[in-house]
Amino acid sequence: MRGVYFGLGLAVVLAAVPLAGQQERFRKTPPAPEALQLELGLPPLLAPAILSNGLKVSVAYREGTGFMGIELLIYAGESASPDGAPGLATFVASMLSRGTQLRSAAELEETVESLGGTFFVNVSQDYIRISLQVLEENLDRALEFLSQILLQPQFLDRDIADLRRMISYDLQDKELSPEFAAKRQLYSLLFKGQPYERLAFSRDLLRAWTVRDVQDFFDRFYRPNNAHLILTGNVNLSQATRKISHVLNTWAPGDIAAAPLKPVRPLDKERIALVDFPQSRDACYLYVGTAFPRPSTPDRAALTVLNQVLGGSLGSRLLMNLRESKEYANYAFSELEIFRAGGLLFVRARVLPDKVVLALQEIQREIRSLAGTNPALAGEIEPAKTYLLGNFPIGLERFDQLTARMADILGLGAGEELWNGYYGQVEIVDADRVLKVAQGYLLKPFAVVIAGDRASLADRLSALDAYDVYDAKGQFVASYAKDKKGAVHETGGMRPEFQRRPGQE
Amino acid sequence: MPFFRSRIPAVALVLTAGLFAPASALAQRGGAFPLTSYRLKNGLNVILSEDISLPIVSVAVAYGAGSVVEPAGKTGMASMMENLMFSGSANVPPRQHFNYINRVGGTFNAMVSEDRTVFYETVPSNRLSLLLWLESDRMRSLEIGAKALEDARSALLEDLQDRRATDPFFESSRKFDQLLYSDFAQSHSLLGTEEDVRGLTIEDLRAFYAANYGPNNAVLCITGSFDKLRARELVSQYFETLPRGRDAVLAVEPLALARKQVVQSFVEPTATAPAFYLGFRLPAPRSVDFYTLTLLDYILFRGRTSKIARRLLNPDAKIAYRLSGGIERRRDRAVYKIFVIANNDVMIQYCQTALFSELARLKSSPLSEDDLSRYKAMFKQDYLARLSTTVDRALYLDDYFLTLGGFQEFGLDLEKYMSVSAADVIGIVARYLTPENSIILDVRTK
Numbered sequence: 001m002r003g004v005y006f007g008l009g010l011a012v013v014l015a016a017v018p019l020a021g022q023q024e025r026f027r028k029t030p031p032a033p034e035a036l037q038l039e040l041g042l043p044p045l046l047a048p049a050i051l052s053n054g055l056k057v058s059v060a061y062r063e064g065t066g067f068m069g070i071e072l073l074i075y076a077g078e079s080a081s082p083d084g085a086p087g088l089a090t091f092v093a094s095m096l097s098r099g100t101q102l103r104s105a106a107e108l109e110e111t112v113e114s115l116g117g118t119f120f121v122n123v124s125q126d127y128i129r130i131s132l133q134v135l136e137e138n139l140d141r142a143l144e145f146l147s148q149i150l151l152q153p154q155f156l157d158r159d160i161a162d163l164r165r166m167i168s169y170d171l172q173d174k175e176l177s178p179e180f181a182a183k184r185q186l187y188s189l190l191f192k193g194q195p196y197e198r199l200a201f202s203r204d205l206l207r208a209w210t211v212r213d214v215q216d217f218f219d220r221f222y223r224p225n226n227a228h229l230i231l232t233g234n235v236n237l238s239q240a241t242r243k244i245s246h247v248l249n250t251w252a253p254g255d256i257a258a259a260p261l262k263p264v265r266p267l268d269k270e271r272i273a274l275v276d277f278p279q280s281r282d283a284c285y286l287y288v289g290t291a292f293p294r295p296s297t298p299d300r301a302a303l304t305v306l307n308q309v310l311g312g313s314l315g316s317r318l319l320m321n322l323r324e325s326k327e328y329a330n331y332a333f334s335e336l337e338i339f340r341a342g343g344l345l346f347v348r349a350r351v352l353p354d355k356v357v358l359a360l361q362e363i364q365r366e367i368r369s370l371a372g373t374n375p376a377l378a379g380e381i382e383p384a385k386t387y388l389l390g391n392f393p394i395g396l397e398r399f400d401q402l403t404a405r406m407a408d409i410l411g412l413g414a415g416e417e418l419w420n421g422y423y424g425q426v427e428i429v430d431a432d433r434v435l436k437v438a439q440g441y442l443l444k445p446f447a448v449v450i451a452g453d454r455a456s457l458a459d460r461l462s463a464l465d466a467y468d469v470y471d472a473k474g475q476f477v478a479s480y481a482k483d484k485k486g487a488v489h490e491t492g493g494m495r496p497e498f499q500r501r502p503g504q505e
Numbered sequence: 506m507p508f509f510r511s512r513i514p515a516v517a518l519v520l521t522a523g524l525f526a527p528a529s530a531l532a533q534r535g536g537a538f539p540l541t542s543y544r545l546k547n548g549l550n551v552i553l554s555e556d557i558s559l560p561i562v563s564v565a566v567a568y569g570a571g572s573v574v575e576p577a578g579k580t581g582m583a584s585m586m587e588n589l590m591f592s593g594s595a596n597v598p599p600r601q602h603f604n605y606i607n608r609v610g611g612t613f614n615a616m617v618s619e620d621r622t623v624f625y626e627t628v629p630s631n632r633l634s635l636l637l638w639l640e641s642d643r644m645r646s647l648e649i650g651a652k653a654l655e656d657a658r659s660a661l662l663e664d665l666q667d668r669r670a671t672d673p674f675f676e677s678s679r680k681f682d683q684l685l686y687s688d689f690a691q692s693h694s695l696l697g698t699e700e701d702v703r704g705l706t707i708e709d710l711r712a713f714y715a716a717n718y719g720p721n722n723a724v725l726c727i728t729g730s731f732d733k734l735r736a737r738e739l740v741s742q743y744f745e746t747l748p749r750g751r752d753a754v755l756a757v758e759p760l761a762l763a764r765k766q767v768v769q770s771f772v773e774p775t776a777t778a779p780a781f782y783l784g785f786r787l788p789a790p791r792s793v794d795f796y797t798l799t800l801l802d803y804i805l806f807r808g809r810t811s812k813i814a815r816r817l818l819n820p821d822a823k824i825a826y827r828l829s830g831g832i833e834r835r836r837d838r839a840v841y842k843i844f845v846i847a848n849n850d851v852m853i854q855y856c857q858t859a860l861f862s863e864l865a866r867l868k869s870s871p872l873s874e875d876d877l878s879r880y881k882a883m884f885k886q887d888y889l890a891r892l893s894t895t896v897d898r899a900l901y902l903d904d905y906f907l908t909l910g911g912f913q914e915f916g917l918d919l920e921k922y923m924s925v926s927a928a929d930v931i932g933i934v935a936r937y938l939t940p941e942n943s944i945i946l947d948v949r950t951k
Binding site: 041313 | 595604607608609611612627629631633638742808809875879883886893894895
């Protein structure tokens with residue numbers, strides 16, 4: 001018996017302590033995941049309180065960060081800029097930090113520092129976000145700061161001239177980037193004649209804004225009944241309402257009189273543009289996109305998964321094909337953007353100039369195959385969902401990320417379905433849903449923008465039926481088309497469908 | 506006065522907090538978040554800090570393995586090891602670390618400095634075991650092959666080349682470090698020299714790994730949404746059986762303050778404008794003076810109203826066009842560094858005079874309450890921002906532990922920063938930011 005006990009004891013010791021050179025079995029393979037917590041636990045997006053002047057107030061309770069977030073949404077994004085005057089919404093928003101009737105720009109800056117805060121404005125297609133993040137003990141002072149900006153703005157000629165110069169320099173810098181110019185051109189092609197085209201404004205369209213222009217836009221749109229104020233932090237709705245009411249009760253409502261945006265119209269035929277970047281000889285940039293009316297929430301979730309399979313990660317089809325297999329591209333990704341009245345899905349790739357047409361054909365083939373010949377399989381969809389579900393809360397961690405996401409959801413007029421309901425929306429996406437949205441959204445005509453050196457690309461582009469050439473500033477240069485014999489000729493002016501001033505409906 | 510009156514009780518407390526001991530008494534000293542720390546038998550320090558706000562978890566593993574542990578002739582090893590830690594281990598194929606994390610939606614990164622190398626990741630909370638598996642595998646069985654070595658060498662040589670191409674003051678910054686720090690370990694460049702990097706062998710790197718990447722030279726911090734007991738089980742499973750490495754290098758003595766100003770000149774072949782470095786030696790980072798010294802950073806450099814920035818970067822005066830500065834810590838040593846690029850040769854002397862006159866003014870006229878509270882607000886904003894995500898918090902806790910050796914005063918430090926007075930500022934400037942304790946390197950164009 002002693003021998004048996006000894007043997008058992010030895011076996012236990014041997015099992016517990018790996019011999020030199022051996023390793024424990026659990027080290028050989030990655031551990032299986034434990035159960036995923038399906039409750040995101042985000043502060044709920046409760047119905048807003050509405051002040052007597054029409055201002056909507058929402059709160060998202062979050063304690064322990066030491067910060068308070070103040071997000072004011074004004075429903076006057078770049079799509080609200082007047083016809084023929086793209087850029088005005090951005091311009092007016094940028095003027096907000098240039099001083100008030102009582103405080104200079106320098107004093108405003110100093111005040112933000114003393115709040116332990118940050119202040120910025122962000123202009124998107126549909127709305128403007130005025131964001132303040134301050135130490136939580138300074139909430140009252142921060143709300144007073146906000147009220148000064150809204151109730152006592154000051155637009156002076158010298159500040160306007162100064163800002164115009166700054167925006168122009170900024171655009172000039174950005175126009176050095178082929179990617180910036182390509183994306184702007186893509187917007188211009190996809191949304192030609194529609195309000196969302198206005199975000200693609202160029203330097204030559206920065207008009208000589210006057211105090212009157214700025215003041216008129218501000219007076220019309222910066223109204224409480226056209227705004228939504230969101231407080232994030234250690235505060236509840238009744239406290240928030242009381243504090244906000246105290247500083248903004250004299251903010252007068254106005255007649256906004258803005259017609260609702262019409263749904264985005266997809267292109268009726270393919271458009272191809274070359275943006276000439278003579279200095280970009282070693283690489284060219286391809287942007288290929290399609291626009292569509294705003295998708296329903298389930299379609300949006302399925303499009304998000306589809307985008308992930310197509311080009312949303314390092315293991316996606318585009319990168320595997322264009323970089324790893326064919327070696328045409330340094331990178332190839334796809335992105336999905338959703339607005340109030342529409343959205344777009346586009347591919348961006350940095351490709352070798354001599355492979356530009358082949359790369360374009362491969363991108364188009366990959367996109368269309370998802371709608372028919374090679375639909376997304378469960379083996380691609382499930383990893384895509386795993387990535388999206390895992391990554392979503394990581395993108396909400398920082399206080400500013402949380403408030404920005406919340407503001408974007410409210411700015412789109414959406415709600416819990418894109419917030420705490422996000423997991424559920426993604427969870428139910430399957431191969432059938434992905435195929436359905438691929439067929440519904442990806443079979444429309446695409447816009448193609450190639451940013452690169454026109455001279456060195458000319459031979460390669462002779463394979464295309466027709467394309468227009470623009471310079472880096474977005475100015476039209478020439479149109480080219482094949483004749484019946486297949487020879488490419490400059491066709492003179494811009495094709496008729498493009499003979500329209502930007503911003504025109 | 507040091508942060509800790511005595512370190513002995515702290516060490517004893519940590520040593521007795523074994524794996525299955527109750528949550529350490531070091532936890533929860535008034536901080537904004539819970540904290541537990543303990544040490545495994547193989548010397549690995551473990552920090553756990555739960556936060557259930559979101560279903561995610563972060564892991565940061567910091568090794569006391571920066572360039573300060575590189576011997577002469579072998580510089581660049583710390584930077585190369587940062588890269589080689591992704592080259593695969595016994596059970597993780599080369600360059601797959603990233604794929605494992607990316608597939609679950611996670612993020613990762615690494616950083617190397619003069620006194621540490623840190624690897625950190627964030628994943629959904631149900632994948633904590635994946636991170637511990639990955640980190641323990643490379644702590645236990647990193648495989649450094651010839652190809653990985655050559656890739657890491659090429660990457661570092663490219664970094665060096667890029668740095669030379671983009672930083673016209675690259676050589677003078679190295680020269681200044683040699684003046685400021687008194688020994689080779691502290692003063693040589695983090696990136697090493699081309700000559701050393703080219704000469705490194707696979708044996709050099711394997712020896713560096715063996716000496717510095719053991720559990721007893723590491724701090725493992727887990728933050729975010731996890732069950733504490735389960736986390737301890739997993740840490741035990743993946744790390745407990747890892748063998749102890751060589752004992753870490755002992756702490757070095759803090760720098761002695763200089764007694765006489767040192768001024769030297771250096772011709773920088775690539776500089777297009779005259780410049781100068783100004784440095785002051787400081788006490789060790791454990792010193793209580795660091796509360797005020799840290800705030801001094803804000804007074805001198807941060808924000809539009811900061812004293813030196815306002816004086817030197819005044820667009821109307823056209824004195825200087827670049828100014829940077831702040832405290833630099835390298836393990837137990839610390840210095841205050843200022844770098845100024847002047848608009849022309851005439852302005853160099855003017856800049857130095859202006860700088861010392863601003864410092865003199867800080868000594869003679871106390872800051873107003875408004876100014877001081879504005880700088881404190883800016884500091885507090887940055888302080889809280891450093892704790893705003895699980896990974897930021899993990900990095901902060903690793904840094905805190907490596908700097909101070911424990912958490913005895915954890916949770917009390919913000920209050921100490923906030924209680925710095927105008928008189929403290931005067932005292933600190935008078936003690937450390939003096940002409941006698943200054944070291945200046947004038948950089949001339951060719």
